[in-house]
Amino acid sequence: MSDTQMRLTRVAAARWRLSMLLTAIMTVVYVGFILLIAFNKPLLATVLMPGLSLGILLGVLVIITAWALILVYVKWTNDHYDRAVADSQLARREGR
C-alpha cells in the first residue's frame, strides 16, 4: 500500500471517529434537553431576567450547538480530509 493510500485510510478513520463523536454530542445534548423538560420543568421555568427563562436559553443553545458541530465538521473535512483524498486521486492517476 502506497504512502498516500495509507494516509487516506488514516484520515478516513479519523473522519469516521469525528463523525461518531459529533453525532454522539448532538444526541446527548438534545436528549438531555428533552429529559430536563420531562423531569425538571420547574428548573427550566426559572426566570433569569425578565423575558428570559432557562428553558428558552437552553433551547437556543441547542440550536447553536447544532450550528457549531456543523462548522467543526466542515472545517475539519475541508482542511484535512479533502486534501488526503485529492492527493490519493492524484497519486493513482500518476501511477497509472
Place this chain on the structure above:
Amino acid sequence: MQTGEPNVVAMAGFAIFIGLSLVITWFAARRTRSTEHFYAAGRSISAIQNGLALAGDYMSAASFLGIAGLVALSGFDGLIYSIGFLVGWPVVMCLIAEPLRNLGKFTFSDVVAFRLRQEPVRVAAAAGSLAVVAFYLIAQMVGAGNLIRLLFGLSYETAVVIVGMVMLAYVLFGGMIATTWVQIVKAVLLLLGAFLLAMMVLMKFSFNPLALFAEASRLYGVGVLAPGRLVSDPVDAISLGLALMFGTAGLPHILMRFYTVPDARTARVSVAYATAAIGGFYLLTFILGFGAMVLVGQPAIRAVDAGGNMAAPLLAEVVGGQAFLGFIAAVAFATILAVVAGLTLAGAAALSHDIYVHVFRHSRATEKEQLLVARGATILLAVFSIVLGIAFKGQNVAYMVGLAFAIAASANFPALLLSMFWRPFTTRGAQMSILFGTAATLILIWLSPTIQMDLLGNKTAYFPYRNPGLFTIPLSFIVGIVTSLLAPETAATEGFARLEHQIHLGEEEPA
C-alpha cells in the same frame, strides 16, 4: 381577518408565484433530456443553491404556520418542535451526505443495494421510501386544502386539485431542475417573509426579543416561557425526539437532493447552508409565535382556527395590513407547492428507478424508456395525492408527519447506515430491517392512543405511547444485525472494500 375572503394581494402574489414557477419549469423542461437531468438536475447544483433547496424541501407549511401557531397558543412548547426538526441535520452531515453522494446515482436504494443483491434490496428500500412519501404527501395535501380554503376562500377540493396539477406540471416537465429552482425561490421567499414579519414585530419592542417575551409573560403568565403540557410523558418525548433526529436522515426527498450536486464536498457544504437557513428560520418562527400571542392575542387566534394555524397570517395583517397578509399567504402557498413537488419526485424515483428499471427490467431499460416510466410514475403519484387529499378531508393529519418521520428513522436510516459502515451486512439483513422497521412503526401507531382513542374513540389503547421511535429504531438495527450474522453473505462482505474505496474517492476502484 375575514377568512375565506379572497384577498387581492394574496391572489396576485399567488398568481405571480405560479407564473414564475411555470416559466422556470419551461426553461427546465428544455434542459431535461436524460434521467440524469430528470432525477438529479444534471448534478449541476451549487452548494448554496442545494442548501436553499434542502431548506425549501424541509420547511413545510406545517413548520411555518404550525409551529408559529403552537408557540402563539402554548409558548415555550413550540420551541421543542423547532429544535427537534433542526438536530437531525448534524446527523445528516456527519453520517449520510458525503457517502451517499459518492455511492449512489438517483435514490438512497442505490446505496443500500451497492454491494448487496439488487432486486430484493430495491423492493424493500422502495417500499420504505414510498411509505414515507405517501404519509408525508397526504399530510401536506390535507394541510394545503385547509390552508388555501382559509387564506383564499377556494373550496377544499378545488385547492387540492390546483396544488396537485401545478405540482404535476413542475415535476412532469421540469423534473429535478424545475423542482430545485422552485424550492430555491420558495426558500428565499419564506426566509424573507419570516424575516420581514419578525422585524416588524420586533420594531414594536425596540428590537429586543426579551422585551417581547416579557410582555407575553405579563399578559399570559410566566408559564408561557416554561415547558407546558406538550411533553408530559418522558418516554413519548424521547421517542418523538429520536424519530425527528434520525428521521431527517431517512427522508427520501431530502436524501435525493445530494445527487444534484457535482461532488461530495459540495454536498457537505450544502448541508451547512441548509442548517444555517433552517435554524435561522426556526428562531424567527419563535419570534413570530410570541409576536402573534402578544399583538394578535390568543382568543383572536383561536377564533379563526382552533389549532392556531392562522397565527402567522393574522400577525402579518396586524403589523403590515392587508397587503402584507396577502404576501404571507402567497408565501405559505408557495411553500406547500414546493414541498409536494419534492416528495412526488422522490416517490417517482422509487417507483421507476428502483422498481421498474432494476427489478422489472433488470437494469436493461433504455434512457428513453426510463424517462417515460419516470413521467408515468409522476402522473400516478399526482393522481394518488389528489384522491387521498380529498379522501382524508377533515381528518386531523398532524400525526401523519410524525408517522413519516418515524418510518424514515426506523426503516430507511438503519439499513442505510449499516450498508455503508458495517462490513457483515447482508441482503437478507437489509430486507428484514427495512420491512420490520416499516411494519413495526405502522402497527405500533395503529395500536397507539392516537389511533385507538383519538380517532376510533376507544377507551384504552393497546400500546401506551404515541411515538414508537424509541422502540422501533433500535429494534430495526438489531433485526438487521442479527439476520446478517445468522446467514453471512460472502459477496456482500467482499464488496465492502469496493464500497469503502468509492465512499472516499467517489469513483470506482480500478479493476
